[in-house]
Amino acid sequence: MLGFIKNLVGGLALISFTVVGGIANSASCPKSGGILKYGVKAEPPTYDMHGTNSYAVMHFVAQHYSTLLTFDWNKFPKLEGDVADSWNVSSDGLTYTFKLKKGIKFHDGTPLTSKDVKATYDRLRNPPKGVISVRKALFSSISGITTPDDNTVVFKLSSPDAFMLDGFASPFNAIYSAKDIAKDPKWHLKNINGTGPYKFVAHKKGESWKAEKFADFHHGDNCLDGTESFRIKKVAEPLIGGQIMAEWRGTAPPERVLLKKEMGDNVSFQAKTLMTLWVVSLNSKTKAFQNKKVRQAINMCIDRHAGLKKLAKITFTAPRPSGYLLYDTFYALPDEELYKIPGFQKDIAASRKKAMQMLKEAGAEGLEFTYSNRAVSHPYDHIAIWLMSEWKKCGLKPKMITNPTSKFVKIRREGGFDATIDWAPSFLPDPTLMHFKYISADRTASNYSKNTDRSLDKIFDAQKGEVDKNKRKALVHDFEKTALENAWVLPITYTDRVIALNSKVKGYVIANSHILNNTWRGVYLD
C-alpha cells in the first residue's frame, strides 16, 4: 500500500522532476521460443487502438504496438518508459518533455522519431474526419505538441492536469507511424505497423490471429517465437484439451473448479481486482427518481455486505462494497467513511426499515420500475437477479427487461429505462478517469442517468487541476460523498479477475484490468 501511494505521488507531483532510464534494457527471457496459444472471447471491431475500448482489440492488437510510457507490472501503477527514455514535467505542470529511446524501429523497418509521437497524439486529441478517437476528451488539456529534435517531444497543456502523465501510459494510446497516418488517417483501421514485441502476420476473421517475434524490439524481452490467438466461446474445454494455454479476461468460479479438477498442477491461476465497476444508473427522466429520497431508498435496500460475498461465489464479482473508486486505492473513501453513507451501512435491517419509511414519505411505496439488463450471463444475470430480490424485500416492484447488447446499448443511450445496469471500466484508479462518468450529462456522454449536478462538476474540475495530492484527495472524497448521497448512479461491485494459465506459461503478471499488460513482454514457455 505504501509503495502504491509513493508511486502515485511520484507520478502526479507537479514539482519539476526527471525520470531517467525507464526503459533500460530489461530483457529477461529465462527461456526463449515456442508459440503462445491463447483464447479471446470476442472479435476485434477494428485494428485501430485509438478508436476503441474493446478488450478484444487489446488482446489481439496490443502486442504489435508500444506506448510512450507504460507501467511496471510488478509495482503497478509505477510508470516506466516504453518508447520514452526519460521525461520531465515543469514546475507549473504545463509542460511535459519526453526524450525518446534511440534506435527504435517500426515493424516495416523505419525508425521511430518524435514526429511519430506527435502525429499519434494529434490524431488522438484531434482526430481527422472519419477517424474516431474515444479518448479525445482525456487529452483536451493538451494545447500543443512540438518536436525540437528527432528524439524530443514536448506537450504543452492549457491547464494542469493531474491525470496527464498516467494518460501517456494508457495501453490504447499506441504509437503510430507519422508516415502511415499521413498516407491515410484511416489506415490503422485495417492495417498494423507498430514497434511492439510481436509483428502482425495474419488475421483470419472470426477465427485466429497470428504474430511473430519482432527481432528489433527495443526492450528485447519478447521471449516467444510468436503468438497464435483464437476466438473461443468457452475457456475451460479449450484449456483442458490443450487447444489454448491462456485466456486473459478471466474465469468464473465454476470454471475454476472444473479447471482445477481436470488439470490439477497443469493449470495456474492469477487473481486481482479488476478496475471495472458495475453500477446501476437511475434515469433522471423517471418522475419517481427525481425525488432524492426514492433514489436513496432504492440504494438502501441492497445488502452489499452479505450479498456481494455470496455473489462472488458464483460469478466474478468482488466480495466487498465499494464507492466509485476501487477500495484500498489512494483516493478511495476509507471503509469507515463509506459505510456511513446511505446504502452502504452494515445494519441492513435498519437500512431497509428506513428505506421503506422514506419510500412511504415520498409516496413511492411499492414503486414499479423497469431494470434494463444486458443478455450476458456473467455477471449481468447474476447481479440482476440479486438486485431484483433485494429490491423486492423493500416492497418495490422492479421489472427486469433483458436485451441483447446491441439493443441494450441503444436503450441505455436513449434513456428507455428507469434503472439500468451499466459499467465503468478503467485501467487506473485515477479520479479524473473514474469520476468522469458521474459529472453532468451535458459534459459527458457516458452519464446515462442524464442528470445535471453543477456542484459535482465544480469539485471534479477542482480535483482534475489540483497538483497537491492531499488536497486532491480531500476533493475526491468530497466528490464521492456528494455523488453517493445523491444516488443517481449506484455503485454495485467491482470485479474479481482470475485468469487461468497452462502451467507452461511463465513470466506473466496479472494487472488490475484486462486491458493492461497485453503485449506479452516477458512471457515465456517453460
Place this chain on the structure above:
Amino acid sequence: MLKYAIKRILLMIPTLLAVAVIVFLVLRVVPGDIVELKLTAEGGEVSLEQIEAEKTRLGLNDPLHVQFIKYMSGLPRGDLGISLWTEEPVSAEIAARIGLSFELALLSTILAVIIAFPLGTLSALFRGTILDYIIRILTIGGIAVPSFWLGMLLIMLVLATIGTLPPLGTVSLFADPLVNLQQMIWPAISVGYRYSSVVARMLRSSILEVLSEDYIRTARAKGLYEKIVIVKHGMRNALLPTVTVIGLEFAFLLGGLVVTESVFNLNGIGKLFVDSVVRNDLNLLQGLVLTVATAFVVVNLLIDLFYAALDPRIRYQS
C-alpha cells in the same frame, strides 16, 4: 428435360428477389445500433456527435430508399455491401467461412446416408421385429437429442478418452487431411446422427408405403425375385421423399449449425450468423440470409431435377 431445367432456374430469380426485399425491410425494424455497440459497449467516452458521424460514414443515416437502391443495385453484381463490423465486403466474409460449413454439411450428409439407408431399409423390411424396435429407438433418440448437446457430450468423451482436443483454427482438407478430419469428425457425428435419424425414419415410412402399393403386389405376383422387387420397384419410388429430406437438411446445414459451430469453435456460416445478429450487422445479416436462401433454392432445384430423372411423369407433365 432441358426446358424443364431452364424454367426452374428462371423461377429462382423472382424467389431470390422477394427474399432480398423482405429481408431488407424486416431487418430495418429490428432494434439495435451497431455503431453504439462498437464504440460504447465496453465503456468509454464517445459523444453522440461521434456516433452520428460514424453512422453517416457507414451510410446508416441515409434515407431508407437510398439504402434500398444501393443494396438492390449491388445484387446483380454480387455486391452485398460491406460488413458494418469489419468493414470488409460481405461476400468476402461469407466466402471465408462457407467452405467449412459446406464441408461439414457434406461430411454430415455422407455419414447420415451411410447410416440411414441400411437402418431405414432394415427397419422397414423387418417391421415389428426386435431389429425394427432397436432401430426405431436409435432413430427417435437421434431426433430427440439436440446436435449441440450431443456435441458437448462428444467433447467430454474426447477429453476423457484421448485427453486433447483437435487444434483450433480451420485447417484445409487439402492442406492437411488428417488434422482436418480430426477437427470435422466430431461435429459431423453430432450433426450426422440427428440427420441420419431423420432420413432413416423417412426412408422407413416411404418403403413401407411403397411396399403396400398395388404395383409391388403385381411385381411379386409376376414371380420377381424379392431383391428386385425391393431394390428396383420399391427403393426407387421410396427414394423420392427421402431425397427431398436429404436435400433440405443439407441446405439447412449450410447456415443452420448455429450452436454446433459455436460448441466446436468452428468458424462457419452458423457462427457468423450468431455474430451478425449479436452485433446488429444488418448488411452481413442480409447477405447471410440471401446466401442461405440461395442454397435452399439451388438445392430445391437439384432435388426437382433429380425427381425428374427418377420419375419420368414429372418431366412429361412439365
